[in-house]
Amino acid sequence: MGGLLDAGYLISGRDIRGEIPYPTEAEMLEQVRTMIQTIRKYAVKTDRDIHSADWLFLITQSIYWLKTGKTTGKTQSAQWVLANCHYPWDGLLKKAIALRQCPALAQEQSWQLWLEQLGEGIQQACASLEAELNFFMLQ
Numbered sequence: 001m002g003g004l005l006d007a008g009y010l011i012s013g014r015d016i017r018g019e020i021p022y023p024t025e026a027e028m029l030e031q032v033r034t035m036i037q038t039i040r041k042y043a044v045k046t047d048r049d050i051h052s053a054d055w056l057f058l059i060t061q062s063i064y065w066l067k068t069g070k071t072t073g074k075t076q077s078a079q080w081v082l083a084n085c086h087y088p089w090d091g092l093l094k095k096a097i098a099l100r101q102c103p104a105l106a107q108e109q110s111w112q113l114w115l116e117q118l119g120e121g122i123q124q125a126c127a128s129l130e131a132e133l134n135f136f137m138l139q
Contacts, residue, residue, distance in 0.1 A: 002028060003061070003071040032062045032133055039126040046119045048112035050103060053096040055122045059129045060093065066136045075100055087128045092121040 001023050008017065023031075039055055046052035057074035063085065064070070064077040072080070078097050082090060095114065098105070105111045 002065075003073070006071045007073065028065060029133070029137075032066070032129070035059075035062060036126060036130050036133070039122065039129075043122045043126070044119050046115060046117070046122065048116045050099065050106035050115065052115045052118050052122075053099055055118075056089075056093055056096045056125055057100070059122075059125045062129055063132050066132050087125065089121050089125045089128070092118070092125070 001020065005017055005020060005022055010017075035058060039059070043052075043055045046055075054074070057078055060077040060081040061072070061074060064072055064080055067084070068080075075097065078093055078100075081087075082093055082097075087093075099111065106115070
């Protein structure tokens with residue numbers, strides 16, 4: 001909801017963003033906690049679908065929020081994380097960004113194999129997110 005309110009734009013109808021309350025820090029933190037649980041449960045094994053890489057982008061959006069207090073889009077958060085943080089899964093994130101910028105690559109067998117084997121890397125990225133959340137909570 002924070003992302004919608006911060007960067008969303010109206011494509012049709014009446015703009016009601018001013019009527020929607022901005023999520024509290026507690027709500028945002030709960031969303032991060034819930035997402036970690038979801039990733040731990042559902043992103044252990046990935047498939048050849050391009051959307052398997054989306055887990056990395058959701059993780060970077062949460063890391064971005066924890067570190068800056070702001071929300072941003074998937075690609076922007078991933079690029080920010082690459083530029084400002086150093087994680088063991090940076091190589092996976094670079095490749096995910098390349099795929100996001102050129103989705104046609106997902107039709108190639110080598111990319112499909114990469115997507116299918118992404119589960120372990122996503123779990124590693126999730127561990128980084130969990131560590132960032134724990135650090136945030138100590139502050």
